[in-house]
Amino acid sequence: MNPFEDQVNVSSFTKIFGKKNHTVKACDCINFVAEKGFITGVLGPNGAGKSTLLKVLSGIIYASSGNISVCGKSECSEIRLITGYVPETPDLDFSLSVKETLYYEALLHGMKKNEISESVKRVVRLLELENVLSKKNSTLSKGYKQRVSLAKALVFNPKVLILDEFSGGLDPAQIVSVKKTIKAISKSCITILSTHHIDEAVSLCDFIYILHKGHIAIKGSQEEILEITGKKNIEEAFLCFTKD
Numbered sequence: 001m002n003p004f005e006d007q008v009n010v011s012s013f014t015k016i017f018g019k020k021n022h023t024v025k026a027c028d029c030i031n032f033v034a035e036k037g038f039i040t041g042v043l044g045p046n047g048a049g050k051s052t053l054l055k056v057l058s059g060i061i062y063a064s065s066g067n068i069s070v071c072g073k074s075e076c077s078e079i080r081l082i083t084g085y086v087p088e089t090p091d092l093d094f095s096l097s098v099k100e101t102l103y104y105e106a107l108l109h110g111m112k113k114n115e116i117s118e119s120v121k122r123v124v125r126l127l128e129l130e131n132v133l134s135k136k137n138s139t140l141s142k143g144y145k146q147r148v149s150l151a152k153a154l155v156f157n158p159k160v161l162i163l164d165e166f167s168g169g170l171d172p173a174q175i176v177s178v179k180k181t182i183k184a185i186s187k188s189c190i191t192i193l194s195t196h197h198i199d200e201a202v203s204l205c206d207f208i209y210i211l212h213k214g215h216i217a218i219k220g221s222q223e224e225i226l227e228i229t230g231k232k233n234i235e236e237a238f239l240c241f242t243k244d
């Protein structure tokens with residue numbers, strides 16, 4: 001049995017964008033671990049490197065250097081097959097209906113046809129999409145687009161769920177509902193989310209990495225971070241490490 005089958009392990013991950021004299025180091029020598037059954041949060045201001053880290057964990061981009069292991073997989077093509085990625089801005093084909101989107105995604109990830117129908121029904125119930133199942137993605141509200149994007153990531157039963165600023169476009173009631181869904185899902189898969197909203201990290205995450213300018217400023221459970229920093233709350237700790 002592969003000891004890393006239920007883990008994401010990142011060692012000395014660095015990502016550099018650009019060429020020659022025009023380069024930007026988005027992430028610099030990051031070490032990161034996430035495990036099944038827990039919600040791991042990546043907290044940081046805009047431009048901290050959160051999306052870059054999540055995209056490499058999703059197999060969307062390559063690392064410039066370092067080692068990436070997602071459930072024992074290191075090739076981007078293999079990582080994409082086992083990872084459900086929910087971007088900040090939903091990536092939906094506007095020519096398809098919600099139902100077609102979910103069926104197509106399941107087929108892309110190798111699900112058998114006799115499994116797809118039940119899996120689609122499951123995520124539709126989970127994210128309350130019954131009323132929009134036959135509608136084109138182009139006609140959906142921002143909140144529904146985000147929920148369809150999450151359903152798309154879940155329909156093939158991924159080993160890893162990665163959410164990049166998941167609450168964008170959701171109203172307060174939808175955020176509460178989706179948070180409950182994420183907590184339930186995290187029991188059976190590795191769940192990683194990024195946010196620049198401290199309250200989201202506090203309410204959802206078992207373990208938090210605070211990023212600043214491409215570096216990990218501090219990591220730990222909420223209790224560990226407060227003990228290390230001597231601060232009263234995560235907001236104070238966050239501000240302590242993210243001041244320019």
